[in-house]
Amino acid sequence: MSYEPRIVLSVEGVHAGYGHVSVVRGIDLRVAEGELVTLIGANGAGKSTLLKTIVGLVSPTAGTIHFLEQDITRMRPDRAVRAGLALVPEGRMLFGPMTVEENLELGAHARDRSDSAEDLKRVFDLFPVLQERRSQTAATLSGGEQQMLAVARALMARPRLLLLDEPSLGLAPKVIKEIFAALDRLKAEGLTILLVEQDARLALKHADRGYVMRTGSIALAGNAADLLADDDVRLIYLGAWHGEGESS
Amino acid sequence: MGRARIDIRTIVPLALLAVLVFGVPLLSADRYLLKVLTFVGVNVIIVTGMALLFGYAGQVSLGHAAFYGIGAYTSAYVVTSLGWPWLAGVAAAIVLTSVGGLLLALPSLRLKGHYLAMATLGFGEIMRVVFVEARGLTGGPDGFSGIPFPSLVGISIDSAGGNYWLIWGVVTVVLAFSANLVRSRVGRAMRALHGSESGALACGIDLTGLKVRVFVISAALAGLAGALYAHVVGFISPSTFSLHVSVLLVAMAVLGGTRSLAGPVLAAILLTTIPFADAVIPGLSRSALETIQEWQEDVYGLTIIAVMIFVPGGLAGALRRISALGRRAG
Numbered sequence: 001m002s003y004e005p006r007i008v009l010s011v012e013g014v015h016a017g018y019g020h021v022s023v024v025r026g027i028d029l030r031v032a033e034g035e036l037v038t039l040i041g042a043n044g045a046g047k048s049t050l051l052k053t054i055v056g057l058v059s060p061t062a063g064t065i066h067f068l069e070q071d072i073t074r075m076r077p078d079r080a081v082r083a084g085l086a087l088v089p090e091g092r093m094l095f096g097p098m099t100v101e102e103n104l105e106l107g108a109h110a111r112d113r114s115d116s117a118e119d120l121k122r123v124f125d126l127f128p129v130l131q132e133r134r135s136q137t138a139a140t141l142s143g144g145e146q147q148m149l150a151v152a153r154a155l156m157a158r159p160r161l162l163l164l165d166e167p168s169l170g171l172a173p174k175v176i177k178e179i180f181a182a183l184d185r186l187k188a189e190g191l192t193i194l195l196v197e198q199d200a201r202l203a204l205k206h207a208d209r210g211y212v213m214r215t216g217s218i219a220l221a222g223n224a225a226d227l228l229a230d231d232d233v234r235l236i237y238l239g240a241w242h243g244e245g246e247s248s
Numbered sequence: 249m250g251r252a253r254i255d256i257r258t259i260v261p262l263a264l265l266a267v268l269v270f271g272v273p274l275l276s277a278d279r280y281l282l283k284v285l286t287f288v289g290v291n292v293i294i295v296t297g298m299a300l301l302f303g304y305a306g307q308v309s310l311g312h313a314a315f316y317g318i319g320a321y322t323s324a325y326v327v328t329s330l331g332w333p334w335l336a337g338v339a340a341a342i343v344l345t346s347v348g349g350l351l352l353a354l355p356s357l358r359l360k361g362h363y364l365a366m367a368t369l370g371f372g373e374i375m376r377v378v379f380v381e382a383r384g385l386t387g388g389p390d391g392f393s394g395i396p397f398p399s400l401v402g403i404s405i406d407s408a409g410g411n412y413w414l415i416w417g418v419v420t421v422v423l424a425f426s427a428n429l430v431r432s433r434v435g436r437a438m439r440a441l442h443g444s445e446s447g448a449l450a451c452g453i454d455l456t457g458l459k460v461r462v463f464v465i466s467a468a469l470a471g472l473a474g475a476l477y478a479h480v481v482g483f484i485s486p487s488t489f490s491l492h493v494s495v496l497l498v499a500m501a502v503l504g505g506t507r508s509l510a511g512p513v514l515a516a517i518l519l520t521t522i523p524f525a526d527a528v529i530p531g532l533s534r535s536a537l538e539t540i541q542e543w544q545e546d547v548y549g550l551t552i553i554a555v556m557i558f559v560p561g562g563l564a565g566a567l568r569r570i571s572a573l574g575r576r577a578g
């Protein structure tokens with residue numbers, strides 16, 4: 001194992017918060033090329049805030065963030081998208097009155113190019129239901145379809161790193177399976193992914209590595225398989241945070 | 249690519265409307281009617297800018313009468329006092345109001361909602377004072393008179409019909425430009441911005457850049473309208489560009505509804521015509537008109553309240569419902 005994969009994202013000693021409230025307190029985190037890394041933890045641990053800090057929606061008070069050797073600490077969100085980061089935000093943040101196709105084309109906005117037809121084909125291949133619904137407004141989609149649209153919209157930016165914030169939230173098991181199958185496929189195609197999840201078991205099953213966040217800092221980190229098998233008690237505890245520990 | 253949005257259902261009514269609009273001077277030689285409709289056209293130009301700013305980009309400006317005024321005084325001054333050709337006056341008005349829009353937009357966009365409204369309100373008041381005090385340039389409170397008619401290639405457009413055609417010609421160009429803009433990539437981003445700012449940010453839309461651009465466009469359109477107004481009317485004074493007018497412009501945009509050009513344009517036509525109702529309603533008695541003019545503000549207020557309560561989404565919402573009904577029936 002002499003081959004060292006390239007580091008795509010490197011977060012070092014990052015602190016961030018809202019006004020005087022400190023929410024993220026000294027986080028170190030790395031994602032290597034082609035990896036699917038998951039960040040898990042209880043509600044309010046600061047996971048979303050960390051993602052927002054990485055993509056420039058929240059300004060860190062300390063620490064540095066590097067993306068493919070480029071310093072992106074405090075980079076404006078539109079520049080971050082241009083640099084190759086795409087976030088699937090918590091709550092999806094779709095454009096409800098606009099059509100599926102318009103939502104997708106807005107995802108390609110930062111690329112300043114009109115070759116989005118090829119990308120449309122790719123995301124329709126990944127989520128065929130979106131093709132059927134392409135001229136429907138986003139607001140008329142089911143929850144699962146909306147989540148697929150949110151993922152697809154982020155992919156339209158042709159990211160080098162895809163960040164997802166709780167894509168399983170509020171969805172039926174069957175739909176969750178479909179979305180995670182898509183993530184597996186994206187990973188197999190070589191995309192680097194940072195996944196924030198509330199369902200620790202689910203996330204760890206699909207991830208290479210995991211970080212467990214508790215009240216603003218990393219409490220535990222390691223291989224996904226190790227985290228899953230190694231310390232069952234802890235994982236049941238993780239699952240129990242959301243009362244979903246028994247899901248297989 | 250399934251995006252041929254211009255279909256026969258839009259073309260036919262638009263063509264009919266165009267024939268009707270441009271046919272008015274042939275059907276009627278009533279100078280008063282033509283003047284009123286010319287004034288309506290001037291307001292349509294400004295409100296189109298307000299529709300882009302408020303209805304699409306979600307920004308409120310209570311200072312747009314100031315841009316209207318800057319455009320009017322700029323063109324009046326360079327044409328009347330410096331002897332520039334009229335088109336150069338129009339260009340100067342557009343350039344100056346664009347720069348003014350940029351200067352106001354940059355600091356204002358750090359502000360949101362009420363604060364942005366207050367900043368633009370302050371700008372409007374400052375400009376009103378400038379219009380009154382800079383006597384050498386503006387003629388002060390007595391106004392600026394003797395502004396020549398618009399002229400193209402040395403031919404003065406001095407008939408009521410000619411001015412009507414000129415203004416509505418510009419209206420057509422402005423509406424075509426704006427309709428194109430809202431359908432373009434930038435326009436899509438503007439609609440996204442109104443839908444969800446966080447979603448727009450996640451898509452990598454440069455919110456600040458977009459807001460500044462729309463602000464500049466709307467300021468320039470107000471400036472263009474000012475330059476047209478000054479030369480068609482021949483006289484301008486500070487009261488034409490007061491806070492009252494800014495508020496009326498916002499009212500037209502609100503009444504018209506968001507994410508629409510047709511709604512605000514219709515609102516501009518309606519609200520501008522109310523005080524001159526006798527021009528379009530033949531046989532309206534003098535006393536009835538005086539009553540309307542006396543109660544003008546209240547009529548505006550009541551109309552807006554009634555629309556807010558009974559017609560959600562403003563006139564644009566009503567238009568959308570009518571066209572949906574038509575589609576179901578057809």
Ligand SMILES: Nc1ncnc2c1ncn2[C@@H]1O[C@H](COP(=O)(O)OP(=O)(O)O)[C@@H](O)[C@H]1O
Pocket residue numbers: 018021023041042043044045046047048049050
């Ligand atoms: N916009 C905000 N303003 C102020 N506090 C916030 C904001 N967003 C989140 N918080 C607070 O920050 C903490 C962490 O929130 P968040 O990052 O959303 O956690 P998680 O995603 O892990 O559930 C919570 O206590 C939350 O109340």
Ligand SMILES: [Mg+2]
Pocket residue numbers: 047048049090165166
């Ligand atoms: Mg969260």
